[in-house]
Amino acid sequence: MAGTIVHDCWPPYLALEAVEHGLCNAHLLRELQAVIDHDREPWATDMKALLSDARTLAQMARDQGRPAVSLRHVRQIRQRFDACCDRAIKFHEGLPPLARPTTGKRGRPKRRAGHNLARRMRTHKAAVLLFFNDLNVPFTNNEAERDLRMTKVRQKVSGSFRTETGAENYCILRTVVETARKQSWDVLRALSTSPVQLIRDLNTFHQIQLDRVAG
Template sequence: MDETTLAEFEAKYEKIFALADSENPINKADIVNNTRGRVKRSKARNLIDRLKVHEHEVLLFMRDPAIPFDNDQAERDIRMVKLHRKVSGGFRSDDGSDAFCRIRSYISSAAKQGVDMFSAIYGAQTGLPVFMR
């Protein structure tokens, strides 16, 4: 994405935050009160503050195409465990579940490195993983 388009999106982001600030102000009465600890804020105010503090990270997917917009990959990574639990009712032992997760994690890491599943498994069996060379 070119810099002018990025600047336009960032300006829109700032406008949205200006509107959010005006519609969800910090309650001044709570600040004047001499109580100890943090001032209680609404969930909307907490979200606004968090998104404002992490603005760079929130918009990073626009600058770097390798960064996904969502966290669907993390959800897909745990999908096989959930499916196994659904189909067979779970694992018979903790060792079995540990082995299943270790193998799935290895195959998932290999796929993220661009290595096909069979080459990764063959590399693991021969002692040198393909994607760790």
């Protein structure tokens, strides 16, 4: 595997080498909202606003055809990010530790959810903000998850697949359908068009987009 992957920080994903890691900010926003709702920690509100501001700035840069967000905004977002993480970790380190379980379980003391989240975001700062530093990287991996959802429904709910060939054919058809939708093509026309012509159409579309940005 090569290139950039956007995921939810599951450790096996982080173990993948030769790829650039980005974290799905939709997952982080849900975790921040949980900290806001249940623990009322102010830093989480500030971090949620920061991610929203960074997303807006990145989209504005794309809409204006710029290759990157301005250096001034990059510095501001990074400084706010560091300040939020530092404030959160300082807050939690000042709290009394959580009681150890009475079962005699060994290991490090358990941390609160907000403490773990702040430490994870600080550790993986580059991955959290990759969408902001590289405009080709999406803010979330929601689109990929939506693309996979119908396949999982087919696998778990609709009787699964009886043969490997059937599974491969299903994946090919779903790939063509989802690609056609993303490119605003007519789905039936895409299914009835030869692969060679589809590739030509896709290359033409990309060239039009590049010419529009360059112009």
